[in-house]
Amino acid sequence: MEEFIKNAAPSLYTYRDRFFTSCRATFEMFWKAGLIAFVIGLIFGTILVVTKRGGIKHNTVIYQVTNLIINIFRSIPFIILLIFLIPLTRAVVGTAINVKGAILPLVFGTVPFYTRQVEVALSGVDEGKIEAARSMGSGTFGLIFRVYLHEAVPDLIRVTTVTAISLIGLTTMAGAVGAGGIGSFAINYGQNQNHPDIVNVCVIVLLVVTFILQSLGNLLARKTTNRGLFTVRHRK
Amino acid sequence: MITIRNMNKTFHLKSGDVEALKDVSLDIRDGSVYGVIGYSGAGKSTLVRCLNLLEFPDSGTMTVGDSGEIKIVNGKPFKDGRLMTSKELNVMRRGIGMIFQHFNLLDRSTVFNNIAYPLRHTGRSRAEIEARVKELLELVGLTDKIDVYPSQLSGGQKQRVAIARALADNPKILLSDEATSALDPDATESILNLLKDLNDKLGITIVIITHEMAVIKTIADRVAVMEEGSVAEEGSVYDIFASPQAAITKRFISTASPLGKIDKLIAEGSELVRLAPGEVLVKLIFQKDCVGDHILTTAARECAFDLNVVLANVEQLQGNPLGGMIGKLSGEEENIRAGIEFLAKHHVVTEVIKDGRVH
Numbered sequence: 001m002e003e004f005i006k007n008a009a010p011s012l013y014t015y016r017d018r019f020f021t022s023c024r025a026t027f028e029m030f031w032k033a034g035l036i037a038f039v040i041g042l043i044f045g046t047i048l049v050v051t052k053r054g055g056i057k058h059n060t061v062i063y064q065v066t067n068l069i070i071n072i073f074r075s076i077p078f079i080i081l082l083i084f085l086i087p088l089t090r091a092v093v094g095t096a097i098n099v100k101g102a103i104l105p106l107v108f109g110t111v112p113f114y115t116r117q118v119e120v121a122l123s124g125v126d127e128g129k130i131e132a133a134r135s136m137g138s139g140t141f142g143l144i145f146r147v148y149l150h151e152a153v154p155d156l157i158r159v160t161t162v163t164a165i166s167l168i169g170l171t172t173m174a175g176a177v178g179a180g181g182i183g184s185f186a187i188n189y190g191q192n193q194n195h196p197d198i199v200n201v202c203v204i205v206l207l208v209v210t211f212i213l214q215s216l217g218n219l220l221a222r223k224t225t226n227r228g229l230f231t232v233r234h235r236k
Numbered sequence: 237m238i239t240i241r242n243m244n245k246t247f248h249l250k251s252g253d254v255e256a257l258k259d260v261s262l263d264i265r266d267g268s269v270y271g272v273i274g275y276s277g278a279g280k281s282t283l284v285r286c287l288n289l290l291e292f293p294d295s296g297t298m299t300v301g302d303s304g305e306i307k308i309v310n311g312k313p314f315k316d317g318r319l320m321t322s323k324e325l326n327v328m329r330r331g332i333g334m335i336f337q338h339f340n341l342l343d344r345s346t347v348f349n350n351i352a353y354p355l356r357h358t359g360r361s362r363a364e365i366e367a368r369v370k371e372l373l374e375l376v377g378l379t380d381k382i383d384v385y386p387s388q389l390s391g392g393q394k395q396r397v398a399i400a401r402a403l404a405d406n407p408k409i410l411l412s413d414e415a416t417s418a419l420d421p422d423a424t425e426s427i428l429n430l431l432k433d434l435n436d437k438l439g440i441t442i443v444i445i446t447h448e449m450a451v452i453k454t455i456a457d458r459v460a461v462m463e464e465g466s467v468a469e470e471g472s473v474y475d476i477f478a479s480p481q482a483a484i485t486k487r488f489i490s491t492a493s494p495l496g497k498i499d500k501l502i503a504e505g506s507e508l509v510r511l512a513p514g515e516v517l518v519k520l521i522f523q524k525d526c527v528g529d530h531i532l533t534t535a536a537r538e539c540a541f542d543l544n545v546v547l548a549n550v551e552q553l554q555g556n557p558l559g560g561m562i563g564k565l566s567g568e569e570e571n572i573r574a575g576i577e578f579l580a581k582h583h584v585v586t587e588v589i590k591d592g593r594v595h
Contacts, residue, residue, distance in 0.1 A: 132340035137330035
């Protein structure tokens, strides 16, 4: 194996330690920013669906404010957002560089997109189910957790997969603030030092990760459509 | 008892205002099956959604079961002079079950979890919930489907699950919003039988919304006919069928009765309804106090007219027979008039549909 890599991608073999560090950096940015964006996006998306006109807790002010924030951040290209947020990042996490400094902008770059996706997924829940739950005396929280978030699981999995894949794309730009990662490794060691094998391997790694994420998402979405992931059996 | 007084509701849409309920007043007795019939847009769904306050009327007063008197002022519900809180509304809704045209089950929950939905978070233990769900499944005849998901059930079975779910919290009232409209005739019949059965066994009051007169005929005790937001006519199902007053009621009944075919025959100019000069086409309704007597033959004998039957039908409504016939009367003009008078005197409702006499 080692012999094969030495022959097929000699420069990668030379810089293999940097390569692994880059992979780790990308992975760290991905899961940390992803987890935070997942939670915030889910909350914002739910707020939008609940407070919209005709929603279960209609509130024009909250809806419009949330909507405006989402639209503003959605319209800024990520590479510009990255540098625009430097003062804020420094104030919040103490530094604007390295992986640590990249998390906040990554969250800002992902949340608006994910919020919209969550909104679409939750809007897909049949109004009739909401009405039935209301007729059974469910309040706002009951409707959110027991109907909206419960019934939308397959769609939420699909949009989370799409967002996760686009987040990987964003992490490759984080090299601009010195966060490292596969993107900056490909540019600095592959492109700038003219080692095409490094660029090629980076492409393959990203392809494989994307493929795995998509397959996992598809599988889970299928396993949760019209059924729960686990079914508790009852004695007859 | 459900009492509604002067209920109004207007929807303000972009295309203009729609008056869904106009001064509606109704009384629904405990333990009865009450039908509300109307074409789509007549306001019947709005009415039923106002009963459990899924929709707030604009004004009116109502008492639904043991809710106490609720006064609606400017589209807000008040009880004892206080605005009802969402908690009070939820408690009230728990006392009223509701089933829907499209069942509205949770697709990602098993039959067990669907039925357990209204039981959870109410302080019941796991064992209590399980026992209650099993009891309900027995009631609707689906014990073997406990761990199945809705997508694996037929329409009729889904509606049974929905009924079990609506009954889980022991409501005294069940609202049915077009519950059989998406079902095939067999499933419709079995669901209606189940509802009737539950009404008998549990004494639950059922308010059934439909656009099909056949549904009313099968199950309801009383019926309100709605048109453009108002109650056009209200009464016992038997009386409504025996002698409908409003034009809309007559239209609904002709859809549910074989005698309704007559309009089509007349429109087509069929041979069956072509009248010779001096003949009269009449519709005779025999109510419960005269079905089975030989009034018609007696009349024909005594008044010396002839009768040619075009359409005839007898059906059971709430256990009472209702007969109807359409036929051509022929004979001397005087005899025909005497015959019609004779029948009317013996409580046969007589209506001249087409008159071939020369005036």
